[in-house]
Amino acid sequence: MDIHVSVIVPVYNAECYLAECLDSLLAQTLAGCEFVCVDDGSRDGSPAILEAYRRRDSRIRVIRQDNAGASAARNRGLEAARGAWIGFADADDTVQPEYYERLYLAACADGGCDIAVSTFASEQEGRQVAARYPFPADRPLGREAIHREILPYFLREDNLNAVWTKLYRADLIRRHDLRFPVGVALGEDARFNLEAFAHAASVRFLDYLGYRYREVPGSATRDILSKDYFGRALAVYETRIPAIEAATGLPEESLRRHKAVKLIYSVQSYIYLYFTPTPGVPFRRRFAYVRRMVGHAKVREALPLYWAERYPAAGRYERCVLWLMKRRLTAGLYAVATYSRLRNNGNRRQEAL
Numbered sequence: 155m156d157i158h159v160s161v162i163v164p165v166y167n168a169e170c171y172l173a174e175c176l177d178s179l180l181a182q183t184l185a186g187c188e189f190v191c192v193d194d195g196s197r198d199g200s201p202a203i204l205e206a207y208r209r210r211d212s213r214i215r216v217i218r219q220d221n222a223g224a225s226a227a228r229n230r231g232l233e234a235a236r237g238a239w240i241g242f243a244d245a246d247d248t249v250q251p252e253y254y255e256r257l258y259l260a261a262c263a264d265g266g267c268d269i270a271v272s273t274f275a276s277e278q279e280g281r282q283v284a285a286r287y288p289f290p291a292d293r294p295l296g297r298e299a300i301h302r303e304i305l306p307y308f309l310r311e312d313n314l315n316a317v318w319t320k321l322y323r324a325d326l327i328r329r330h331d332l333r334f335p336v337g338v339a340l341g342e343d344a345r346f347n348l349e350a351f352a353h354a355a356s357v358r359f360l361d362y363l364g365y366r367y368r369e370v371p372g373s374a375t376r377d378i379l380s381k382d383y384f385g386r387a388l389a390v391y392e393t394r395i396p397a398i399e400a401a402t403g404l405p406e407e408s409l410r411r412h413k414a415v416k417l418i419y420s421v422q423s424y425i426y427l428y429f430t431p432t433p434g435v436p437f438r439r440r441f442a443y444v445r446r447m448v449g450h451a452k453v454r455e456a457l458p459l460y461w462a463e464r465y466p467a468a469g470r471y472e473r474c475v476l477w478l479m480k481r482r483l484t485a486g487l488y489a490v491a492t493y494s495r496l497r498n499n500g501n502r503r504q505e506a507l
Contacts, residue, residue, distance in 0.1 A: 158186035160237030164227035168245035169199040184255035195221030225334035253364035268354035414456035429491035
């Protein structure tokens with residue numbers, strides 16, 4: 155049987171959700187799928203679950219390695235993948251039965267494109283939130299649109315970064331030796347995508363919601379105790395990628411503005427995150443972290459650029475946060491973030507009645 159799509163699944167201590175993920179993959183309507191599960195040194199029941207599913211269905215392949223992180227696991231999966239197209243899934247997420255068929259048909263339509271992109275839904279604090287992209291759907295976008303519109307969007311926004319919303323032509327990955335950066339705690343998806351999109355000849359967006367991202371306590375995106383989110387955002391802000399800059403053709407001032415927008419948007423998210431009560435992380439530590447963020451020289455450098463670009467169209471909450479950031483009023487930021495969280499909780503309770 156020809157393998158049309160290889161789905162790479164890095165697995166690390168995912169026993170609570172792994173079976174649900176695998177069941178959703180095995181329910182795919184697209185014939186010719188393989189699911190390359192890379193066990194990244196799990197210490198829970200994940201290896202036993204993987205072995206049971208491998209014995210039950212030959213479409214599941216299991217690779218084991220010592221713990222080296224999600225990037226290394228995905229790279230190992232890329233080396234082993236046999237499909238003409240490459241997709242990704244996380245071990246605590248699920249997909250709709252027709253998900254990879256829809257992506258595959260879109261990728262092959264009109265002579266084919268190098269990358270097909272879907273929307274996705276995330277579960278955040280008990281609510282389903284859908285991501286949408288400002289690009290035309292169901293038609294191929296060529297190299298000029300990629301370089302002038304999509305790559306700049308990557309530089310300034312976060313919601314297109316995930317690799318599990320995309321299907322990549324395997325030949326694109328092999329020809330350009332695309333790999334995930336190892337040793338990067340956060341942001342590895344963005345770097346991989348920047349390289350992939352910079353080399354792609356065409357992409358296609360689908361207005362289709364087929365991937366359900368689950369945000370679980372203790373996951374990489376919520377583990378504020380061990381993950382230096384702001385440090386990672388600073389690294390992204392300061393890192394230069396000459397190939398991307400050359401592809402976009404943007405002047406230095408425009409690149410700085412795009413990166414400034416992304417940095418300040420991220421800082422606003424982290425303010426809310428760090429002022430959310432978190433077991434095991436004392437309030438004084440979280441307060442000090444936010445104070446350091448707001449006072450950092452790079453934030454002071456980027457804030458005026460963000461202010462000029464976004465402040466006129468910002469809502470009341472964001473305007474208040476920006477004003478407090480500008481004046482370095484950390485206590486005020488705590489008050490505003492707390493009010494917003496309590497208000498959101500109250501709204502959810504009202505919706506449940």
